[in-house]
Structures are given as C-alpha cells and as structure tokens.
Amino acid sequence: xxxxxxxxxxxxxxxxxxxxxxxxxxxxxxxxxxxxxxxxxxxxxxxxxxxxxxxxxxxxxxxxxxxxxxxxxxxxxxxxxxxxxxxxxxxxxxxxxxxxxxxxxxxxxxxxxxxxxxxxxxxxxxxxxxxxxxxxxxxxxxxxxxxxxxxxxxxxxxxxxxxxxxxxxxxxxxxxxxxxxxxxxxxxxxxxxxxxxxxxxxxxxxxxxxxxxxxxxxxxxxxxxxxxxxxxxxxxxxxxxxxxxxxxxxxxxxxxxxxxxxxxxxxxxxxxxxxxxxxxxxxxxxxxxxxxxxxxxxxxxxxxxxxxxxxxxxxxxxxxxxxxxxxxxxxxxxxxxxxxxxxxxxxxxxxxxxxxxxxxxxxxxxxxxxxxxxxxxxxxxxxxxxxxxxxxxx
Amino acid sequence: xxxxxxxxxxxxxxxxxxxxxxxxxxxxxxxxxxxxxxxxxxxxxxxxxxxxxxxxxxxxxxxxxxxxxxxxxxxxxxxxxxxxxxxxxxxxxxxxxxxxxxxxxxxxxxxxxxxxxxxxxxxxxxxxxxxxxxxxxxxxxxxxxxxxxxxxxxxxxxxxxxxxxxxxxxxxxxxxxxxxxxxxxxxxxxxxxxxxxxxxxxxxxxxxxxxxxxxxxxxxxxxxxxxxxxxxxxxxxxxxxxxxxxxxxxxxxxxxxxxxxxxxxxxxxxxxxxxxxxxxxxxxxxxxxxxxxxxxxxxxxxxxxxxxxxxxxxxxxxxxxxxxxxxxxxxxxxxxxxxxxxxxxxxxxxxxxxxxxxxxxxxxxxxxxxxxxxxxxxxxxxxxxxxxxxxxxx
Numbered sequence: 001x002x003x004x005x006x007x008x009x010x011x012x013x014x015x016x017x018x019x020x021x022x023x024x025x026x027x028x029x030x031x032x033x034x035x036x037x038x039x040x041x042x043x044x045x046x047x048x049x050x051x052x053x054x055x056x057x058x059x060x061x062x063x064x065x066x067x068x069x070x071x072x073x074x075x076x077x078x079x080x081x082x083x084x085x086x087x088x089x090x091x092x093x094x095x096x097x098x099x100x101x102x103x104x105x106x107x108x109x110x111x112x113x114x115x116x117x118x119x120x121x122x123x124x125x126x127x128x129x130x131x132x133x134x135x136x137x138x139x140x141x142x143x144x145x146x147x148x149x150x151x152x153x154x155x156x157x158x159x160x161x162x163x164x165x166x167x168x169x170x171x172x173x174x175x176x177x178x179x180x181x182x183x184x185x186x187x188x189x190x191x192x193x194x195x196x197x198x199x200x201x202x203x204x205x206x207x208x209x210x211x212x213x214x215x216x217x218x219x220x221x222x223x224x225x226x227x228x229x230x231x232x233x234x235x236x237x238x239x240x241x242x243x244x245x246x247x248x249x250x251x252x253x254x255x256x257x258x259x260x261x262x263x264x265x266x267x268x269x270x271x272x273x274x275x276x277x278x279x280x281x282x283x284x285x286x287x288x289x290x291x292x293x294x295x296x297x298x299x300x301x302x303x304x305x306x307x308x309x310x311x312x313x314x315x316x317x318x319x320x321x322x323x324x325x326x327x328x329x330x331x332x333x334x335x336x337x338x339x340x341x342x343x344x345x346x347x348x349x350x351x352x353x354x355x356x357x358x359x360x361x362x363x364x365x366x367x368x369x370x371x372x373x374x375x376x377x378x379x380x381x382x383x384x385x386x387x388x389x390x391x392x393x394x
Numbered sequence: 395x396x397x398x399x400x401x402x403x404x405x406x407x408x409x410x411x412x413x414x415x416x417x418x419x420x421x422x423x424x425x426x427x428x429x430x431x432x433x434x435x436x437x438x439x440x441x442x443x444x445x446x447x448x449x450x451x452x453x454x455x456x457x458x459x460x461x462x463x464x465x466x467x468x469x470x471x472x473x474x475x476x477x478x479x480x481x482x483x484x485x486x487x488x489x490x491x492x493x494x495x496x497x498x499x500x501x502x503x504x505x506x507x508x509x510x511x512x513x514x515x516x517x518x519x520x521x522x523x524x525x526x527x528x529x530x531x532x533x534x535x536x537x538x539x540x541x542x543x544x545x546x547x548x549x550x551x552x553x554x555x556x557x558x559x560x561x562x563x564x565x566x567x568x569x570x571x572x573x574x575x576x577x578x579x580x581x582x583x584x585x586x587x588x589x590x591x592x593x594x595x596x597x598x599x600x601x602x603x604x605x606x607x608x609x610x611x612x613x614x615x616x617x618x619x620x621x622x623x624x625x626x627x628x629x630x631x632x633x634x635x636x637x638x639x640x641x642x643x644x645x646x647x648x649x650x651x652x653x654x655x656x657x658x659x660x661x662x663x664x665x666x667x668x669x670x671x672x673x674x675x676x677x678x679x680x681x682x683x684x685x686x687x688x689x690x691x692x693x694x695x696x697x698x699x700x701x702x703x704x705x706x707x708x709x710x711x712x713x714x715x716x717x718x719x720x721x722x723x724x725x726x727x728x729x730x731x732x733x734x735x736x737x738x739x740x741x742x743x744x745x746x747x748x749x750x751x752x753x754x755x756x757x758x759x760x761x762x763x764x765x766x767x768x769x770x771x772x773x774x775x776x777x778x779x780x781x782x783x784x785x786x787x788x
Binding site for chain 1: 548558561570571
C-alpha cells in the first residue's frame, strides 16, 4: 500500500520507512530536519554517524532497488502539508514528525511553546489536508504511554468503561501527562479523536512506550542506512544511555530510587506495529488507541540488566530526581490489541543487550560523557544548559 | 485584593472588571481587541453599542471614582504578558482572553489553527509569567462545561473517582469536547493542571455554562459602560439570540430537535463566581475545577420560555442541525462548589427574560436579521461565510 512517513529522518521514522519499503509498500518520506537542528543547539550528536536523508534514500535504492519519494519541508506550513499529501495520495500517513523529548520541552518557555505549537499545529494541518484530499486516508499517529501518567488503576487502551452513580459509559481514559511534550500528545489525541467523530476520519493512535535498540534488518544492510542513536540527557532514552555509560566505564545514573516503571519495546517492534496498524485500518469514523509496548520495566530494572549483561565492573549511581514524578508507584497497562493483530515481540534478552553493547563498542570513540548529564530540572521554569555553551534566551 | 482581568474588553470581561472594582478590589484590565476584530471580519456588530476600552475606563472613573489600570496588547507575546504581570503584581489573574466561539473555530483551517494557537499559547505565556514573577498568584481561568461533552454518566467537578479492576483512583474527568474551541480549553486545562502539580502554582478552572443577560448593577450606571450583546450565528449565545428574534418578529430557530441540554447562568452570576474564586484561593499546588452554572436547560426549553415571556406571536422553527452533536441525550452535571462558597444564583425567571426583552426593544433598530443564520456547518472543513462578503482564504 502507499504509506507516507512524516518525520522519516528521525530515530524511528527512518528505520520504519525502510521496513515498510522492504515489505513491498510504496513509501514516501518527509522531514524538516528539526531533529538535527536540536543537536546543533544542544551541542550533542548521535552516537552512530548518520547520512543525510537524500543520501540515505539513494543508498537504499542502490541496496534494495526500491525508491522512496522524498519531500523536505515543515508540516507547520499548511500549504506544504497539503501539497505533499495531495501529490503522494497515501492510503496511510504515519506521523512521527513531532518534537519528542520531554526534557527538551521543559528547558524553558521558548522550548515549551515551540513543542506545543509545533506538535499541535502540524497535526491539525495533517488532519485538514487528509479531510480535503481524501478522508479515507488512515492517520497512524505516534502518541506515547506518557499521556496516561501513572494512575493507581490499570491503564486501558485509550478508553475505559466507567460506572458512576448507577450509570455507565465508555469514555476516553483520563490523562495525567508528565511534561509539556507529553501534554502536546494529549492535545493531539483529543484533536484527532474529534476529527474522527465529527468529520468521519479514521485514525490509530499508537501510545508508544520507551524504545530501545538501534539495528534493524534494513539499516544493517549498509553503514549509510544506520539510524541515529541518542544517549544524551535530553534526547537519549534511558536504556540506550545506560548501554553507552556501561561501555565507556561510567556509572549508570539512575534518577532517585529508579522505581519509575514504564512500558518499553524494541525498535524492531515499533516497525512491525506501524505496519500492523496500516494493514488493519479502523473503520471510517473510528479513533482507536493501541498501547504500543511489549514489556514493563523500572529504570532500576534496566540498570541491573545492563550491569549483568556487560561485565562485573558496572556501577549504578543514584542521583537527584530531575523530573517531578513518583519514584515508586503502581503501574499496569493493558497492551493486547497489537498482539491480537499478530505482533511477535522481541523481548529484552541478554542477547539483545549484548548486541546493543557491541554496537556501542564500535562507536565508543564518539562518546561525549558530558552529554550524560540531566541538564533539565522539571522544577525550574528556566534551565540553563551547559552543553549549549551559554544560557538560552528566555 | 489586586486582580488583573485578561480579556477585559469582552462580553464578560468588562462587566466582571467593573464588578470587582465596585467591590473595592484594585483592578487591572488587559485586552488586544481581537473580539472587535472578529466583528469586522464577520460583518456583524454588538446589538448594544460599546465604547472603546480607554473611554469606558475613563467613564468608570467619573461614575465611581475608581481607577482601572489598563494595558493594550497581545498575550501571545511573551514579553508583553510578562511585563503586565510584573508591573501590576496581581494576587489573582482572571483569564477571559481567549477566542471563545465554537462556530468561529470551525469555520476553516485558518480559524481552527488560530483558535488553538491563540488560546493555548497565551495561557502558557500567562503560566510562565506567573511562575517567574510570583508563583503565589492565583490563576482564575475561564474554561467551559463543553470540555466534558455529553457523557452518559453524571459530570463531576473536574475529577472523578474511578474503581477499575479492584483498584481506585481519583483522576481528571474524561473530556469529549464539541469543537476546536472547546478542545483548546481542554488543552489549557491539562497544561494548567500540570503546572500546578510540577511547579506548585495554584489555579481555579471555571468550567462555565452558557451565559445569558447583559445588564449588571455596574454597567447600568452609564450608557458608555454597557457591555456587548451578541445575537449572531457565530458569537451569539442561544438565549440572547432567541430574545432578539422574538423582539424583531422572527421565528426562534432551533437546530434539530433542540434537546441539546447545557448548563447556563446569568451574567451577574459570572461576576459573583469570579469574585468568590478570587476571595477563596486554592492552596499552593492545587488545581481545582468549579462547574460554573446554575441551571440546566435544553435549547427547546429556552425557546419555549422566550416565547412564553414575550407575547403570543412568537414562532419556533426547527432547522438543520449544523453541529455534530446528539439532539437528545442524558445530561446531569454537579455544580455545588460555588454554591458552597456562597453563590446566590439569579435564576432564569420570567422577570429576567422580560428585562432582556426590554433591553433588546431599546436597540432593535440595530438588529441585522442576516446575522441570525448559522453559517458554520461542523461537517465541512471549509465554510464560506455570506456575512463576510466573500469566501475566507483557506
């Protein structure tokens, strides 16, 4: 089928575009390279060197014989968004194209406003373009498990049946997100659900857990096909950072007690989930939510697993809690809908960890240990980032 | 106390500022006159002629001896917002300054994006300014009962205790809003709640029902103190429109069956509720929600009451449903917290309706019946407005 991947130059967008292409779909890719801009701003870089998008597209054609249609532009621009969707006429739009770092959104006012503006407005533009070009286009939207927060009841997939004062209804699951970034995803979810209800659009909201891993069947076919790998305190996800800390002989830094529990998944499962959502679209008018993760771990679980998988020398250090969150809490989230569609999870085995450790070993000369620091404290409305050299303007 | 009223040139902002001033508070007023701009765009006007803000402020000083500090500017500008809050140093900020019409937000892409951008970003700017200037400033934010939609269970005030699979938590009441405007208020509520939790700010979210009425003790003291009164299909609220239709000999136009039930209140109760919220602030870190309405009526109830209050000649006409909503549904919303604080409601009596009818009678030469038309259909992503003379740009 024809699938347009928005944000296809990013950590997950790129390997997902290749996976879909490899599976025989006609794939278009779109990016504004904002993610690369954040690296310049923060003074950090992907551990794994990454080629430019146009070069990657060319290499993929050489390796696989398959073409990717490619657009460079900003989805906050309504005309660009409309033009791309009109020109490519996808059957599904996979939307990764958002600022996706919680700490980045919490740096200061400018970054909070940017995150909500960018994410909410570009999604509105995508919805209007779909409505105008072809309301049957299926919007597969990347959300986050962080939309739910950490309620003291089991988290359902998007909706919950509530019985209250003798009456019953099925309503959106209440949201309690943890950052201005997570809030932007909650706003998106409400906007998309509304468009499905009122305009009859159809959409799948993939509330994804924390992703780990880097190599996929497609990216391993050529060094210039590799996707980025972030380990810094702003864009790095926690397991990726622990692996880099272990390999470079640094203690694994756990914020607070490390009891913060989250849903997680392997990068290869992200790819598979997106394809499953595309191949099994909802009915016209339906807004459905899949909780896209395969296992639940606490931050301390991750640290212990990395320590065990490496060698006996890894230390775990508990540092100040920079986010405002519970260090220990109940957490149990349902995640059966993607399994029902046929997802076969890659679980977090010692083997997976060892392949990540080996990958990091290959690039360890590129590691900048300064980047490990959690530079953004949730309690401060303005954070001054050492890695960017000077305070950012308010 | 020192109270800053944002959006003080509007239908409710202006009389509320006067009420607070009359009660002895030191009041500052802020507006960017966007509401007057919408009139130019739509080719409509307030039934009651309204003086310019600076003139109103001067007349109020002449009539009452009380001064209002006055700023003209846009809260989407972070520097302006910060400066006003820093200069006035309020104890409470009452935030009316949002695009508040559901049909306006549904005109087309440009108006949807404008509404969400304006409302969400200006509230973020207010939150950051409060955090920077003085986190003890109490944000009294105008929300809407429309954030809840029309669930099949009783609506609580902001939060609901949910027991699910043997566990219990108190969580934000699920939201199912009816327009891009109502969605913007849901986004605001989530953002504000987050800032209370993470930064320890304090806020009251006033989920207001549909307001009717025009005259208040303060505005009646001078013709140039009157507040606006809208009866058009985009900004007019339903009871106000019915009163104008009755007085000018037009049928009362009810969309669909008219079973749509909403919470409503008298403009004088809006004033009192806002002061009650200010005088009884929440604890630092607390985000509380009051459902600000006094009675529930269906649209058809309103039409029948106006017909009864006028004379025997009023006709009720059922026209096409332009919003995507249930024509008949369960609706029961709790609204005890403001009563607990001492609100004494002005209920919708025949006397209230007759005073509204008399007021409209005075200005009936200014009525433009073309403005009654509901020009915005929820099912269309692009609406072309006859009153604006030509299609608006996409």
